[in-house]
Amino acid sequence: MTDPIEDSTESTPTDFIREIITEDMSAGRTPKIVTRFPPEPNGYLHLGHAKSICLNFGVAVENQGRCNLRFDDTNPAKEETRYVDSITQDIRWLIADWADQHLGEKQLGAVPQSQSVGGREDNYAAPASSGVKEPFFASDYFEPLFGYAEQLITSGHAFVCDLSAEEAEAYRGTPTEPGRNSPHRDRSVDENLDLFRRMRAGEFPDGDRTLRAKIDMSSPNVWLRDPLLYRIRHVDHHHAGAKWSIYPLYDFAHCLSDYIEGITHSLCTLEFEVHRPLYNWILESLNLPRTLPRQIEFAALNLAYTLFSKRRVLRLVEEKAVDGWDDPRLPTLAGLRRRGVPASAIRDFAYRIGITKFDSLTEAAVFEGIVRDSLNASTPRRLAVLEPLKLVLTNLAEGEEYITAAPNHPKDESQGTRPIRLTREIYIEQDDFAEIPPPKFRRLKPGGSVRLKYGCIITYQDLVKDEDGNVVEVHATADLTTRSGEPNSGQKVKGTIHWVSAPDAIDTEVRLYDRLFNVPEPGTAEDFMTCLNPDSLRIVSAKIGPDLSTAQSGDRFQFERLGYFTVDSESISSEKPVFNRTITLRDTWTNK
RNA sequence: UGCCCGAUGGUGUAAUGGUAGCACGAGUGACUCUGACUCACUUCGUCUAGGUUCGAGCCCUAGUCGGGCAACCA
Numbered sequence: 085m086t087d088p089i090e091d092s093t094e095s096t097p098t099d100f101i102r103e104i105i106t107e108d109m110s111a112g113r114t115p116k117i118v119t120r121f122p123p124e125p126n127g128y129l130h131l132g133h134a135k136s137i138c139l140n141f142g143v144a145v146e147n148q149g150r151c152n153l154r155f156d157d158t159n160p161a162k163e164e165t166r167y168v169d170s171i172t173q174d175i176r177w178l179i180a181d182w183a184d185q186h187l188g189e190k191q192l193g194a195v196p197q198s199q200s201v202g203g204r205e206d207n208y209a210a211p212a213s214s215g216v217k218e219p220f221f222a223s224d225y226f227e228p229l230f231g232y233a234e235q236l237i238t239s240g241h242a243f244v245c246d247l248s249a250e251e252a253e254a255y256r257g258t259p260t261e262p263g264r265n266s267p268h269r270d271r272s273v274d275e276n277l278d279l280f281r282r283m284r285a286g287e288f289p290d291g292d293r294t295l296r297a298k299i300d301m302s303s304p305n306v307w308l309r310d311p312l313l314y315r316i317r318h319v320d321h322h323h324a325g326a327k328w329s330i331y332p333l334y335d336f337a338h339c340l341s342d343y344i345e346g347i348t349h350s351l352c353t354l355e356f357e358v359h360r361p362l363y364n365w366i367l368e369s370l371n372l373p374r375t376l377p378r379q380i381e382f383a384a385l386n387l388a389y390t391l392f393s394k395r396r397v398l399r400l401v402e403e404k405a406v407d408g409w410d411d412p413r414l415p416t417l418a419g420l421r422r423r424g425v426p427a428s429a430i431r432d433f434a435y436r437i438g439i440t441k442f443d444s445l446t447e448a449a450v451f452e453g454i455v456r457d458s459l460n461a462s463t464p465r466r467l468a469v470l471e472p473l474k475l476v477l478t479n480l481a482e483g484e485e486y487i488t489a490a491p492n493h494p495k496d497e498s499q500g501t502r503p504i505r506l507t508r509e510i511y512i513e514q515d516d517f518a519e520i521p522p523p524k525f526r527r528l529k530p531g532g533s534v535r536l537k538y539g540c541i542i543t544y545q546d547l548v549k550d551e552d553g554n555v556v557e558v559h560a561t562a563d564l565t566t567r568s569g570e571p572n573s574g575q576k577v578k579g580t581i582h583w584v585s586a587p588d589a590i591d592t593e594v595r596l597y598d599r600l601f602n603v604p605e606p607g608t609a610e611d612f613m614t615c616l617n618p619d620s621l622r623i624v625s626a627k628i629g630p631d632l633s634t635a636q637s638g639d640r641f642q643f644e645r646l647g648y649f650t651v652d653s654e655s656i657s658s659e660k661p662v663f664n665r666t667i668t669l670r671d672t673w674t675n676k
Numbered sequence: 677u678g679c680c681c682g683a684u685g686g687u688g689u690a691a692u693g694g695u696a697g698c699a700c701g702a703g704u705g706a707c708u709c710u711g712a713c714u715c716a717c718u719u720c721g722u723c724u725a726g727g728u729u730c731g732a733g734c735c736c737u738a739g740u741c742g743g744g745c746a747a748c749c750a
Binding site: 098099103122123124126156158159161162248249252253256257258259260261262263290291294303304305306307309312314315316317331333334335337338354355356357358359360361381383388436437438440441442443444445446447449450453454456460461465494495524526527535536537538539541566568573574576577579580581582642644645646647669670671672673674 | 677678679680681682683686687688689690692699700701708709710711712713714742743744745746747748749750
């Protein structure tokens with residue numbers, strides 16, 4: 085395989101971030117591009133993360149660089165190992181065979197090495213080139229981070245503050261009013277150092293003291309008003325263990341984690357824009373020997389009819405609106421995978437939407453169109469009937485049968501054919517018959533004819549109703565001379581419908597997924613739980629043939645005229661495959 | 677009533693002082709043993725007002741509208 089990017093259906097995108105990076109490269113500001121994807125292990129990855137992953141890995145691939153996977157795990161109260169595992173798995177699935185060789189990981193168990201750069205001590209977390217690897221963890225940097233905090237104290241850039249959370253908030257002022265200096269702001273370096281070390285030693289209870297940067301309480305940017313650097317938390321850490329009773333906050337940990345890993349471009353979403361001066365302030369206050377990373381912000385993804393926020397998705401899970409984090413209706417990577425969406429479709433989508441600083445709302449049709457495109461090219465075709473109606477071909481005898489070789493793909497002959505058996509009794513889709521048809525109805529109706537896909541042309545004869553007046557059976561006659569290979573096979577009729585032979589038919593569960601919300605922006609509603617689409621999941625008992633009954637977990641098919649379906653990965657224990665509908669075919673008829 | 681950021685067809689984006697283009701959607705038609713795919717055609721845009729310039733979507737000023745920021749979250 086050549087450059088994997090060239091194998092994508094999309095050409096390499098250009099955007100303002102890639103322009104900056106290209107310029108930094110050509111100006112010689114950095115010999116190699118290193119980016120990072122820094123998830124917090126407190127939830128599942130979703131489509132919004134995929135945009136960031138594809139940006140960070142894309143930039144790395146295009147510049148022969150590297151993208152580190154780093155867990156931003158500085159808040160042990162909210163983070164869990166199970167999320168570390170799911171995130172790692174999701175990323176590997178998304179980037180495998182595309183950017184995998186650009187994934188930066190470290191040697192299992194490695195911690196940053198102290199090295200001397202230009203006579204100054206430095207900490208560097210090197211990527212592993214071979215051996216057993218694992219992702220990077222911000223929590224592996226707690227020791228050097230502590231050292232950097234001591235340096236900040238020593239140089240008069242940080243102090244220990246005894247204010248409670250409520251007091252600190254009151255001292256901070258408001259966006260329009262300046263804050264006031266903490267009464268502890270002018271402690272001596274020695275006292276600060278002593279207090280900070282005792283914080284680490286666990287001498288004080290949670291919330292008793294904090295380490296704060298000493299910047300400017302009257303800054304118009306509230307993030308520069310002596311922001312917190314460390315807080316006391318007597319909790320064990322899922323990765324670092326029971327060693328710590330103080331934990332660094334995002335602003336302190338993130339910029340230094342970037343630095344320690346040699347990140348050149350730290351790409352994040354727009355809400356961190358106002359943090360950038362602090363990001364730079366911390367790094368510039370430390371007299372670090374290597375080139376400093378540069379933070380650049382871009383707009384997060386918003387997709388119509390869906391929600392990304394972890395808090396909200398968690399509520400959907402907890403209140404059982406969906407069936408877990410990998411529910412196929414969720415925009416989580418795990419959910420999309422289970423839904424049958426290929427990783428390549430998600431990558432194409434990430435490229436297609438572009439990178440800007442404009443807070444946009446992407447139409448659902450963009451994503452859906454790309455999923456259809458990616459599935460259309462090579463997904464094998466099958467016939468399946470979702471809501472069966474019995475049809476009897478009255479001119480065929482019981483036991484009479486005709487076998488046709490049906491192509492597995494209309495444009496890819498290399499996929500070969502499979503046998504299809506036409507018999508006296510078959511099932512057709514309820515929607516494909518109308519006793520009183522609407523205008524331009526091209527399916528079976530009284531007095532009309534249609535073609536059975538891969539079968540022959542049939543002509544309506546009569547119907548059978550139950551006592552409630554529902555059509556329970558349709559009778560028709562088959563013109564066997566119109567079968568493939570027969571003299572009249574070229575005969576035209578207005579419609580073609582799909583069907584399954586009754587003796588061959590097996591009942592199996594098919595889950596028809598639709599959008600979870602019925603409003604474009606559920607996140608802006610008073611309560612998004614009131615916007616749930618009651619029909620987001622419909623379970624039907626469908627008729628499938630023998631060519632589908634042995635399908636394996638993860639297999640994908642197009643059920644002709646219906647959509648794309650995949651075998652549910654969580655239902656493998658049952659003898660028959662359970663199918664999830666990935667997406668319908670484009671439909672230019674139903675809405676007319 | 678502070679600071680930061682943004683604004684190009686219905687939507688997402690490109691044009692980096694020199695012809696406003698692409699994709700998706702929508703509409704119409706062709707084709708069709710999938711009302712799919714494919715193909716053809718059509719529709720539709722630079723937030724406002726000034727300024728600089730031979731020339732402004734792009735640069736400057738002011739305004740309007742939208743987003744973000746005052747967690748011991750990230």
